[in-house]
Amino acid sequence: MNEVIAMHRRAPGFHPGLMTDMYHPDSAYVSWRTGHNGLTTFDLYTRTAPFGGAYLLVAGLEAALEFVQAFRYTPEELKFLANIRDYDAAFLDELANLRFTGEILALPEGSIVFPNEPIMRITAPFREALLIEAGLLQAINLSTLIATKASRIVYAAEQGRPRRVAEFAFRRAQEPLTVARASYIGGCASTSLLNAAYEFRLPATGTVPHALIELFSTEEEAFEAISAAYNRYTLLLDTYDPRNAIHTAIAVALRSQETLGHTLAAVRLDSGDLVADSNYIREQLDRAGLENVRILASGDLDEWKISELLQAGAAIDSFGVGTTLGSGAGSIEQGVSGT
Amino acid sequence: MNEVIAMHRRAPGFHPGLMTDMYHPDSAYVSWRTGHNGLTTFDLYTRTAPFGGAYLLVAGLEAALEFVQAFRYTPEELKFLANIRDYDAAFLDELANLRFTGEILALPEGSIVFPNEPIMRITAPFREALLIEAGLLQAINLSTLIATKASRIVYAAEQGRPRRVAEFAFRRAQEPLTVARASYIGGCASTSLLNAAYEFRLPATGTVPHALIELFSTEEEAFEAISAAYNRYTLLLDTYDPRNAIHTAIAVALRSQETLGHTLAAVRLDSGDLVADSNYIREQLDRAGLENVRILASGDLDEWKISELLQAGAAIDSFGVGTTLGSGAGSIEQGVSGT
Structure with missing residues (x-):
C-alpha cells in the first residue's frame, strides 16, 4: 500500500545543541x-x-x-x-x-x-x-x-570614484539571508532579497527582469508601463537590442518626465559588450539631457571582470553582482x- | 551615547512571501x-x-x-x-x-x-x-x-566494489542542513551533522577528532579511553604519526576485544600519503587478524582525488568528504x- 505522506514542515528546525x-x-x-x-x-x-x-x-x-x-x-x-x-x-x-x-x-x-x-x-x-x-x-x-568577497568587489568597483554595488545573489546563493547580511558588511549598498531587507533592515533595491519586458507586445509598451508605475524607475535595455532600446527608453523617459513628472533613475545592461554599449548609451543619454541617469551593469560579474570593464573605459555607474558573490566563487x- | 542592542533572534525568520x-x-x-x-x-x-x-x-x-x-x-x-x-x-x-x-x-x-x-x-x-x-x-x-556532486563522489568511490561515503561537510557548508539532505539523495551513506540526522531521519556517523586525541597525555591513553567508551569504535591515526599509531591501535584493539568485548570498527586517516599509509596500515591490521577493520580516509577529498587514490591502489574502504561536497566546489x- 502506498501512503501519501503529508508535508507539514516549512523549513528544517534549528537545534543549536545538535548543530554539531x-x-x-x-x-x-x-x-x-x-x-x-x-x-x-x-x-x-x-x-x-x-x-x-x-x-x-x-x-x-x-x-x-x-x-x-x-x-x-x-x-x-x-x-x-x-x-x-x-x-x-x-x-x-x-x-x-x-x-x-x-x-x-x-x-x-x-x-x-x-x-x-x-x-x-x-x-x-x-x-x-x-x-x-x-x-x-x-x-x-x-x-x-x-x-571578504563583497569587499573585494566593492573595492574593484570604486576605482576613481564611488560606485554602488547591489547584491543580487538570492537565487544563486546557498544561504541567501546570510549572504545578504555579509555582503552589506562587506560594503554592498543594498540587497535585492526582500526577506533579508526585512530581517536585517537593509536597503532593498531592484531593477526590472526580462520577464516583465516580455510580458508586453513591444518593448516600448513595457517601458511605458514601467515609467507610469513608479515616480523613479529603472529600464532594462538588453532584452532585445540595447542600442535600439536606449532610444526607446529616452523617448519614454522624456515623455513620462513631462506628462507625469516621473524620473528615469537608471538603465541596466545585463549582457553584451558592456564597454562599447555603455559608452554608446552614455552618449545618447547625455545628448538627450539625461546626464543624471545612471548606467547599472550586471551579468556574471566579479572583482576581476569589474576591474577589466572600468580599465577598458566602461561608462558604468553601479553594479549588480549575484552568483560570484553569493557562492563565494574563487575559494x-x-x-x-x-x- | 552608545546603546547596547540586545540580541533576541536565534536565526533569521523565513518569510516565504518575501523570499523574492x-x-x-x-x-x-x-x-x-x-x-x-x-x-x-x-x-x-x-x-x-x-x-x-x-x-x-x-x-x-x-x-x-x-x-x-x-x-x-x-x-x-x-x-x-x-x-x-x-x-x-x-x-x-x-x-x-x-x-x-x-x-x-x-x-x-x-x-x-x-x-x-x-x-x-x-x-x-x-x-x-x-x-x-x-x-x-x-x-x-x-x-x-x-x-549531483555527491553522486559523482559516490560513483568515484565505488570503483570495483561498494565503498561508503560519509558527508562531513557541516563546518564548511554554506547551508549545512540542505547539504546533508541532498548528499544523502546523491548517494552518501550518512551525515555527520546531528541536526540533519534529527530533522531528516538520516543515519549519523562520525569518527574521532584530533582534539580528543590531544586531550590525553599520550595517544595510547586516548585510544584506551575511546575503546573503553564504545562497543564499536573508530580510531584516528594521524594526530602524530599514522605508522606509529597503527601499532598502538592494534594493541589497544586486541586488548579491548579480549577484556571488554569491544570492537575496533575502523581507523581513519585524515592527512599524509593516503596510498602508501593505507597499504601499510592494511598490512598491519591483516597481520594482527583484524581483517574486518575498515580504513576510512578523509581530508580535502573530491571525486578526482578519490579516483586517483583508488587507481593508485589505496587500501581505503570508505571516505568522509566535507568541504568540496558542502560547497559544491568545481561549479x-x-x-x-x-x-
Missing part, C-alpha cells in the same frame, strides 16, 4: 567518562586569505553569538541522542544542564584580519568548547567568506579553520 | 496596473551540467513545494512592502489574498536530468509565477548542485537557471 558533528558529543562522552574537562582554548583563524587576496573581512559574529546563547539540549533532542548512541544516562543529564560558561574574545564584525591572526578565541571547559566549535566555525566561515577554502 | 527579489513584486505591480496576468509557463532547466559532467541529479523538490505551499503575505510583511515602495493599496490587498493556484510538474527527487531538459515546469497566472520563481530556483539550485554555475 556526531564526533563532538562522542568525544565529549569520552571526556566525561575519563574526567578530562580542563579549561581549553581554541582559536578560529585562517592559514591563508581566500580569493588569492591578502586579508579577510570578518563577519558572522552575531550569528555565532546567537548560536552560543541558544545552545542547549531539549528533552526531545536528548531522546534522539539516546536512540542513536549508547551513552550513559548520567552523561545525558549533564548535557541537559549544559550551557556555555566560557569566554569568547572576538574581533568586531567588519574588522580586517590577516592569515594566522585569531578571529575568535574561545576559552571554556573542554566539553563546552568542543560542542560549540563546529557551529561557531560554520557561522564565521560563511559570513567572513562572503563579506573553496571558505576562509576559516579552527584549532 | 524586489524586482518581482515591482514587476507584479506593473502587471497589476496594466491588467496583464495571463497564464504563464516557465521551466527550470540548465544549459550545462555542473562540474564538467554530463548529468544532474535532481533534488530540492520538497523544499521547493513547501515554499510554494507556505507562500503568502502577512499583514506585517505587507506593511514592510508599503514602507519601502509606493504601491497602490489595492495591489497590496491582492497580495494579501494571493496563494499559488497554478500547476507544477516536476521530476521526482533523485532523478537524473540532462542539460536543456526541464526539471520543473510552472504554469500559473503571471504574477503568481513571477513571485515564486526565484524562491523555487533557489530551492532547486542548491540541492541539485549538492546531490559556480550552481546548476539551474529558469526561463
Whole structure:
C-alpha cells in the first residue's frame, strides 16, 4: 500500500545543541567518562586569505553569538541522542544542564584580519568548547567568506570614484539571508532579497527582469508601463537590442518626465559588450539631457571582470553582482579553520 | 551615547512571501496596473551540467513545494512592502489574498536530468509565477548542485566494489542542513551533522577528532579511553604519526576485544600519503587478524582525488568528504537557471 505522506514542515528546525558533528558529543562522552574537562582554548583563524587576496573581512559574529546563547539540549533532542548512541544516562543529564560558561574574545564584525591572526578565541571547559566549535566555525566561515568577497568587489568597483554595488545573489546563493547580511558588511549598498531587507533592515533595491519586458507586445509598451508605475524607475535595455532600446527608453523617459513628472533613475545592461554599449548609451543619454541617469551593469560579474570593464573605459555607474558573490566563487577554502 | 542592542533572534525568520527579489513584486505591480496576468509557463532547466559532467541529479523538490505551499503575505510583511515602495493599496490587498493556484510538474527527487531538459515546469497566472520563481530556483539550485556532486563522489568511490561515503561537510557548508539532505539523495551513506540526522531521519556517523586525541597525555591513553567508551569504535591515526599509531591501535584493539568485548570498527586517516599509509596500515591490521577493520580516509577529498587514490591502489574502504561536497566546489554555475 502506498501512503501519501503529508508535508507539514516549512523549513528544517534549528537545534543549536545538535548543530554539531556526531564526533563532538562522542568525544565529549569520552571526556566525561575519563574526567578530562580542563579549561581549553581554541582559536578560529585562517592559514591563508581566500580569493588569492591578502586579508579577510570578518563577519558572522552575531550569528555565532546567537548560536552560543541558544545552545542547549531539549528533552526531545536528548531522546534522539539516546536512540542513536549508547551513552550513559548520567552523561545525558549533564548535557541537559549544559550551557556555555566560557569566554569568547572576538574581533568586531567588519574588522580586517590577516592569515594566522585569531578571529575568535574561545576559552571554556573542554566539553563546552568542543560542542560549540563546529557551529561557531560554520557561522564565521560563511559570513567572513562572503563579506571578504563583497569587499573585494566593492573595492574593484570604486576605482576613481564611488560606485554602488547591489547584491543580487538570492537565487544563486546557498544561504541567501546570510549572504545578504555579509555582503552589506562587506560594503554592498543594498540587497535585492526582500526577506533579508526585512530581517536585517537593509536597503532593498531592484531593477526590472526580462520577464516583465516580455510580458508586453513591444518593448516600448513595457517601458511605458514601467515609467507610469513608479515616480523613479529603472529600464532594462538588453532584452532585445540595447542600442535600439536606449532610444526607446529616452523617448519614454522624456515623455513620462513631462506628462507625469516621473524620473528615469537608471538603465541596466545585463549582457553584451558592456564597454562599447555603455559608452554608446552614455552618449545618447547625455545628448538627450539625461546626464543624471545612471548606467547599472550586471551579468556574471566579479572583482576581476569589474576591474577589466572600468580599465577598458566602461561608462558604468553601479553594479549588480549575484552568483560570484553569493557562492563565494574563487575559494573553496571558505576562509576559516579552527584549532 | 552608545546603546547596547540586545540580541533576541536565534536565526533569521523565513518569510516565504518575501523570499523574492524586489524586482518581482515591482514587476507584479506593473502587471497589476496594466491588467496583464495571463497564464504563464516557465521551466527550470540548465544549459550545462555542473562540474564538467554530463548529468544532474535532481533534488530540492520538497523544499521547493513547501515554499510554494507556505507562500503568502502577512499583514506585517505587507506593511514592510508599503514602507519601502509606493504601491497602490489595492495591489497590496491582492497580495494579501494571493496563494499559488497554478500547476507544477516536476521530476521526482533523485532523478537524473540532462542539460536543456526541464526539471520543473510552472504554469500559473503571471504574477503568481513571477513571485515564486526565484524562491523555487533557489530551492532547486542548491540541492541539485549538492546531490549531483555527491553522486559523482559516490560513483568515484565505488570503483570495483561498494565503498561508503560519509558527508562531513557541516563546518564548511554554506547551508549545512540542505547539504546533508541532498548528499544523502546523491548517494552518501550518512551525515555527520546531528541536526540533519534529527530533522531528516538520516543515519549519523562520525569518527574521532584530533582534539580528543590531544586531550590525553599520550595517544595510547586516548585510544584506551575511546575503546573503553564504545562497543564499536573508530580510531584516528594521524594526530602524530599514522605508522606509529597503527601499532598502538592494534594493541589497544586486541586488548579491548579480549577484556571488554569491544570492537575496533575502523581507523581513519585524515592527512599524509593516503596510498602508501593505507597499504601499510592494511598490512598491519591483516597481520594482527583484524581483517574486518575498515580504513576510512578523509581530508580535502573530491571525486578526482578519490579516483586517483583508488587507481593508485589505496587500501581505503570508505571516505568522509566535507568541504568540496558542502560547497559544491568545481561549479559556480550552481546548476539551474529558469526561463
